[in-house]
Amino acid sequence: MGRSYLITGGAGFIGSNFVRMVLDREPDATVTNLDLLTYAGVKATVDELDVSERHAFVRGDIRDSELVDSLMGGKDVVVNFAAESHVDRSIEGPAVFLETNVVGTGVLIDAARRHGVDRYVQVSTDEVYGSIAEGFAGEDAPLLPSSPYSASKAGADLLVESYRVTFDYPAIVTRCTNNYGPYQFPEKMIPLFVTNLQDGKKVPLYGDGLNERDWLYVEDHCSAIHLLVDAGTPGEIYNIGANAQVANLDLTNMLLELTGRDDSYIDYVADRPGHDRRYAVDSSKIRALGWQPEHSIAERLATTVDWYRSRSDWWQPLKEARA
Numbered sequence: 001m002g003r004s005y006l007i008t009g010g011a012g013f014i015g016s017n018f019v020r021m022v023l024d025r026e027p028d029a030t031v032t033n034l035d036l037l038t039y040a041g042v043k044a045t046v047d048e049l050d051v052s053e054r055h056a057f058v059r060g061d062i063r064d065s066e067l068v069d070s071l072m073g074g075k076d077v078v079v080n081f082a083a084e085s086h087v088d089r090s091i092e093g094p095a096v097f098l099e100t101n102v103v104g105t106g107v108l109i110d111a112a113r114r115h116g117v118d119r120y121v122q123v124s125t126d127e128v129y130g131s132i133a134e135g136f137a138g139e140d141a142p143l144l145p146s147s148p149y150s151a152s153k154a155g156a157d158l159l160v161e162s163y164r165v166t167f168d169y170p171a172i173v174t175r176c177t178n179n180y181g182p183y184q185f186p187e188k189m190i191p192l193f194v195t196n197l198q199d200g201k202k203v204p205l206y207g208d209g210l211n212e213r214d215w216l217y218v219e220d221h222c223s224a225i226h227l228l229v230d231a232g233t234p235g236e237i238y239n240i241g242a243n244a245q246v247a248n249l250d251l252t253n254m255l256l257e258l259t260g261r262d263d264s265y266i267d268y269v270a271d272r273p274g275h276d277r278r279y280a281v282d283s284s285k286i287r288a289l290g291w292q293p294e295h296s297i298a299e300r301l302a303t304t305v306d307w308y309r310s311r312s313d314w315w316q317p318l319k320e321a322r323a
């Protein structure tokens with residue numbers, strides 16, 4: 001019999017890509033996909049999976065302890081992607097970030113512990129380390145979050161750590177760099193810029209555009225998590241990154257070229273408060289388990305642009321709803 005997964009946030013960007021990967025790679029696995037379908041959760045993203053008897057979608061909240069309890073029985077693996085994930089929104093309204101990202105994680109891990117779930121993976125972010133002026137943050141680097149978003153993710157990481165120490169329930173925490181690829185909500189930099197440029201609109205670039213991010217293709221992130229489900233050591237933290245820092249301005253120029261626009265389409269806007277200058281993680285620990293990125297930004301940015309070009313049916317309604 002295959003593994004029984006509870007995957008949360010599986011109608012979001014990374015979660016939906018991960019659900020597909022599990023169903024593809026593990027022919028006997030079953031997935032319960034728990035997602036609240038907030039503004040960022042898109043049921044259409046996983047509609048095609050409804051035909052599979054191995055995928056059960058449940059619309060619900062990770063903060064709902066009764067619901068979570070009712071879904072946890074018999075599960076072998078929990079992977080928690082559910083979160084409020086947009087930094088700008090966390091500056092405008094932090095409360096829901098604390099509720100979902102911290103309280104929601106607390107509800108999930110507690111239920112997983114009580115039900116004796118073998119593997120719990122908490123999907124966190126490199127943003128918990130804050131800005132890394134030079135070098136690369138290891139898993140033992142201090143947590144110095146700059147935004148309410150990253151502080152809420154760091155809070156969840158610490159809660160997970162407390163379950164290891166207090167309850168001897170060792171979960172895995174992953175801290176990945178910025179992702180890009182299909183099904184990313186069009187408020188995030190790459191899909192926002194691509195879809196604006198396709199529509200002949202300018203792109204809002206923060207500050208001087210020299211903030212650096214380490215972009216990883218979403219499939220590579222999903223492969224890393226899938227490897228850790230099999231081979232990760234419970235209780236350990238794993239950084240995941242491409243080691244390919246790109247300044248936002250350089251990324252913007254790549255997108256301008258791919259969409260046939262010039263730099264008159266750049267709208268330099270006031271910097272985001274608390275904007276981290278540079279993210280960089282040392283991912284040698286997961287690389288020692290045999291993982292490495294299979295895709296480069298040079299190759300995958302173009303296919304991502306093509307995906308958004310061909311899937312305006314997916315992103316256009318989401319952008320219109322926000323307007």
Ligand SMILES: NC(=O)c1ccc[n+]([C@@H]2O[C@H](COP(=O)([O-])OP(=O)(O)OC[C@H]3O[C@@H](n4cnc5c(N)ncnc54)[C@H](O)[C@@H]3O)[C@@H](O)[C@H]2O)c1
Binds near residue numbers: 037
């Ligand atoms: N996007 C990135 O670059 C990146 C990088 C590193 C880590 N992460 C982490 O990966 C995870 C997924 O990120 P994403 O970019 O796919 O986010 P996303 O915003 O696209 O998806 C989040 C999903 O969670 C769901 N959700 C929100 N609140 C919920 C709740 N209370 N109960 C149940 N479901 C709820 C939403 O409906 C949505 O489908 C997050 O935990 C994020 O912190 C993201």
